[in-house]
Amino acid sequence: MTSPMTPGIAAGRLSTEEIAANFADLHPQFDAHEAQVAADRCYFCHDAPCMTACPTSIDIPLFIRQIQTDTPEAAAKTIFEQNILGGMCARVCPTETLCEEVCVREAAEGKPVEIGRLQRYATDTLMAKQSHPFSRAPETGKRVAVVGAGPAGLACAHRLAMKGHSVTIYDAKPKPGGLNEYGIAAYKTPHDFAAKEADWLMQIGGIDLRTGISIGSDITFDELRGDFDAVFLGIGLGGVNALRTGGEELATDAVEFIADLRQSSDLSALPVGRNVVVIGGGMTAVDAAVQSKHLGAENVTIAYRRGREAMPASRYEQDLAAANGVKLMFNVMPSSLAEGEITLEYTSVTDGKLSGTGETVTIPADQVLKAIGQTLTTVSGVAVEGGKIAVTGAGRTSIDGVWAGGDCTNLGEDLTVWGVAEGRDAAEDIHTTLMGA
Amino acid sequence: MADLTTDFLGIKSPNPFWLASAPPTDKEYNVRRAFEAGWGGVVWKTLGSEGPPVVNVNGPRYGAIWGADRRLLGLNNIELITDRPLQTNLDEMTRVKKDYPDRALIASIMVPCDEQSWKEILPRVEDTGADGIELNFGCPHGMAERGMGSAVGQVPEYIQMVTEWCKMYYSKPVIVKLTPNITDIRKPARAAKAGGADAVSLINTINSITSVDLDQMAPEPTIGGKGTHGGYCGPAVKPIAMNMVAEIARDPETHGLPISGIGGITTWRDAAEFMSLGAGNVQVCTAAMTYGFKVVQEMISGLSQWMDEKGYKSTADFVGMATPNVTDWQYLDLNYVTKAKIDQDACISCGRCFAACEDTSHQAILMKEGRVFEVDDGECVACNLCVNVCPVEDCITMVELPKGEVDLRTGQKRGDYANWTTHPNNPSSTAAE
Incomplete structure (x- = not known):
């Protein structure tokens, strides 16, 4: 019988029931009355700060008022008009650093209106009715290729299809959704929501989804440019940064770990270390650490090379990790890996430069997960700047007729909601370009 | 007790x-x-x-x-x-x-x-x-x-x-x-x-x-x-x-x-x-x-x-x-002047006072850089709507203009008690000759 104390890497450290409970919805859906109470707290601010803080500029006061007046379907439409992945964003957005951070109630009482959960209440209500709130404009005869079925690609494809264009989406993975499907903690989006959302989005019509096709190997970029009137690249970041320390081969990618977990049909069969160390400080690090703990790892440590204040994961995410028993270590960087252990070196910052202090600590590590950022892997001849596709305006790349959006570009932050905003805006620009202003 | x-x-x-x-x-x-x-x-x-x-x-x-x-x-x-x-x-x-x-x-x-x-x-x-x-x-x-x-x-x-x-x-x-x-x-x-x-x-x-x-x-x-x-x-x-x-x-x-x-x-x-x-x-x-x-x-x-x-x-x-x-309207002091005042420390910048005043009243609240809301005394008629719609108690208050001071809206100094019964606009005014 395996348990959290079983040495090495093993599956089935917890019972099926315990694992099911651990991976249940992080924030269960509001019921109607809870939604009313939460909605009543909104002040319907003038020129609302929450709306400004939302990368997709959802009219938050309006949709909350629509919930208040018992029309969550109308609220959902307000959301989807700006953000077709409003259902996923309601689940995965770090609202504590976006809309809810600037809510005037946060300023007044330290307790913002629960915008994310209200958004989920509205979008879930409409989606549960199996209805798609938008209809497609008459066929324009224009054809657009969208590379990557992640948030940016899906948002771009939907908007283009709605305008009457014919869209073909290519994705190398077997399922659409990108990081929503493969890269985000399971407890944030349970019940196969990413796949359901992609299906629902496709109901607009005019979108041909081709999965398992890689640009470069299956079709060349030039073929795409030749076959279509426009191309949108929403390819994300395919590579993972290297640790550049001894024993690197003993570490695995956190993104891969999460993808395996998300695609697993039986989490009790998924192996996890007794002692897990996650290197990094972003949301991927937290997602990997918390899920390791949920699988039954006895000790999980996040090792971040800078101080808490510099950690990319929000304070909310940090607290979520801590509440789940994950140990947060700050100002440490990996020095070397060996079988069953990792040696970390303490760091200090002088004149803005990070360096090791020479002091080290060695802790048990059966499994080391790297979450130290991802890199652009597919560059199709478009100009790159700072390791990302350089775009201007609404996602225009250096090549005419080629747009880009999402994590692969130098626009915005690497968040689902930014991907949606960039995909949507590129679609509008593509439409204007194709149809003539 | x-x-x-x-x-x-x-x-x-x-x-x-x-x-x-x-x-x-x-x-x-x-x-x-x-x-x-x-x-x-x-x-x-x-x-x-x-x-x-x-x-x-x-x-x-x-x-x-x-x-x-x-x-x-x-x-x-x-x-x-x-x-x-x-x-x-x-x-x-x-x-x-x-x-x-x-x-x-x-x-x-x-x-x-x-x-x-x-x-x-x-x-x-x-x-x-x-x-x-x-x-x-x-x-x-x-x-x-x-x-x-x-x-x-x-x-x-x-x-x-x-x-x-x-x-x-x-x-x-x-x-x-x-x-x-x-x-x-x-x-x-x-x-x-x-x-x-x-x-x-x-x-x-x-x-x-x-x-x-x-x-x-x-x-x-x-x-x-x-x-x-x-x-x-x-x-x-x-x-x-x-x-x-x-x-x-x-x-x-x-x-x-x-x-x-x-x-x-x-x-x-x-x-x-x-x-x-x-x-x-x-x-x-x-x-x-x-x-x-x-x-x-x-x-x-x-x-x-x-x-x-x-x-x-x-x-x-x-x-x-x-x-x-409790009196009749006609006996209210028409020379009693107040102006709305927003306590900037208490203000949570929701902007409801601004929306109410700008859209439905006297355009007497200014929205400044950084969501700072201020009262324009030159336009404020002291209607009290901003006080009523503000979600924060005592954030907006009505401050009485002292007698003798100029009301920036009318350009008139605040005078002594006077009501409608003696007002020149009142057709049945009973003002003393």
């Missing part, structure tokens, strides 16, 4: 909080629970004539409106007077009064508008030992169509006539309960006084439809697809009730006539406000129906704390203190 003992028409009660004649006071069981909970008095649910009692509907008899978090703000009802036999009620009242001699027990009565009906019931009520009677001239539904309730209360001559009969056939205090479903509340109050009433109580409920069922296309509460107007009460009616109390309190013809205040009283503060306007005590119904009899404990502790803080020794000390300050 302040003494809450109240003497109303010679009827003593340990506090000024009475339960109004309504569903909560329909029977011995409820009234005993109310007295145990601490209520100072009870006006028993209205008695009708001997004979088969009235009947109530068997579908819903209440409708409501709600505020945030389903807080009940207004209730209406289509319940009639007691539907239990007269003798049952009289027997219960007798027992209860005997067991609670220190509490006020008032019998509410509604019988047809003929002398014989009153002559018959009054001695039987007198025998219960109740401290007084309240004439129900107020109920707006069901009984009015039978020539009782508000059908009487809307005709001052009937009020006077029935009151005279009561004073003739009953020896203890007679309180006349007034309907608000009338244009000028002073008329029925004057009639009651003329008939010899010892006091008036008001308001009874207001004709209302609380909501419409948009699926059935019928008013609520809906009885088999139909609805009827009911009597509206609860916190929502308090402002209407207080105005009527004040009108009677300051009317030279009825000034000094004792008043029992009724209408949406939910907290000690509501009670203090009614009493400051001239009510000698108050009657409560909806608050008890919403929260149970226990609410009286907050009313007692709150009123007592406030009286201690203000140095009032008894309730009589502050009854009617605000009445002289």
Whole structure:
């Protein structure tokens, strides 16, 4: 019988029931009355700060008022008009650093209106009715290729299809959704929501989804440019940064770990270390650490090379990790890996430069997960700047007729909601370009 | 601790909080629970004539409106007077009064508008030992169509006539309960006084439809697809009730006539406000129906704390203190100038004041860089809307402009008291030559 104390890497450290409970919805859906109470707290601010803080500029006061007046379907439409992945964003957005951070109630009482959960209440209500709130404009005869079925690609494809264009989406993975499907903690989006959302989005019509096709190997970029009137690249970041320390081969990618977990049909069969160390400080690090703990790892440590204040994961995410028993270590960087252990070196910052202090600590590590950022892997001849596709305006790349959006570009932050905003805006620009202003 | 003992028409009660004649006071069981909970008095649910009692509907008899978090703000009802036999009620009242001699027990009565009906019931009520009677001239539904309730209360001559009969056939205090479903509340109050009433109580409920069922296309509460107007009460009616109390309190013809205040009283503060306007005590119904009899404990502790803080020794000390300050619009000081002031430390930058002022008022609030909201004294007419819509209490206040200082809006120095009666724009101005 395996348990959290079983040495090495093993599956089935917890019972099926315990694992099911651990991976249940992080924030269960509001019921109607809870939604009313939460909605009543909104002040319907003038020129609302929450709306400004939302990368997709959802009219938050309006949709909350629509919930208040018992029309969550109308609220959902307000959301989807700006953000077709409003259902996923309601689940995965770090609202504590976006809309809810600037809510005037946060300023007044330290307790913002629960915008994310209200958004989920509205979008879930409409989606549960199996209805798609938008209809497609008459066929324009224009054809657009969208590379990557992640948030940016899906948002771009939907908007283009709605305008009457014919869209073909290519994705190398077997399922659409990108990081929503493969890269985000399971407890944030349970019940196969990413796949359901992609299906629902496709109901607009005019979108041909081709999965398992890689640009470069299956079709060349030039073929795409030749076959279509426009191309949108929403390819994300395919590579993972290297640790550049001894024993690197003993570490695995956190993104891969999460993808395996998300695609697993039986989490009790998924192996996890007794002692897990996650290197990094972003949301991927937290997602990997918390899920390791949920699988039954006895000790999980996040090792971040800078101080808490510099950690990319929000304070909310940090607290979520801590509440789940994950140990947060700050100002440490990996020095070397060996079988069953990792040696970390303490760091200090002088004149803005990070360096090791020479002091080290060695802790048990059966499994080391790297979450130290991802890199652009597919560059199709478009100009790159700072390791990302350089775009201007609404996602225009250096090549005419080629747009880009999402994590692969130098626009915005690497968040689902930014991907949606960039995909949507590129679609509008593509439409204007194709149809003539 | 302040003494809450109240003497109303010679009827003593340990506090000024009475339960109004309504569903909560329909029977011995409820009234005993109310007295145990601490209520100072009870006006028993209205008695009708001997004979088969009235009947109530068997579908819903209440409708409501709600505020945030389903807080009940207004209730209406289509319940009639007691539907239990007269003798049952009289027997219960007798027992209860005997067991609670220190509490006020008032019998509410509604019988047809003929002398014989009153002559018959009054001695039987007198025998219960109740401290007084309240004439129900107020109920707006069901009984009015039978020539009782508000059908009487809307005709001052009937009020006077029935009151005279009561004073003739009953020896203890007679309180006349007034309907608000009338244009000028002073008329029925004057009639009651003329008939010899010892006091008036008001308001009874207001004709209302609380909501419409948009699926059935019928008013609520809906009885088999139909609805009827009911009597509206609860916190929502308090402002209407207080105005009527004040009108009677300051009317030279009825000034000094004792008043029992009724209408949406939910907290000690509501009670203090009614009493400051001239009510000698108050009657409560909806608050008890919403929260149970226990609410009286907050009313007692709150009123007592406030009286201690203000140095009032008894309730009589502050009854009617605000009445002289209720005046007619034409006597308001037109040279009294205030300006809205926003406390920037308290402001949470919601911008509601700006939206209200910019869209619907005088464009006197400026929205500056960084969501800073400031008042433009040159445009502010001191309407108070920003204060009313601000979600933060005391964030926006009205600051009085000292006499002699210039009002930036008019360019005029603030002068001494002057009102409309002497204003040059008033065609009937009575300004001295």
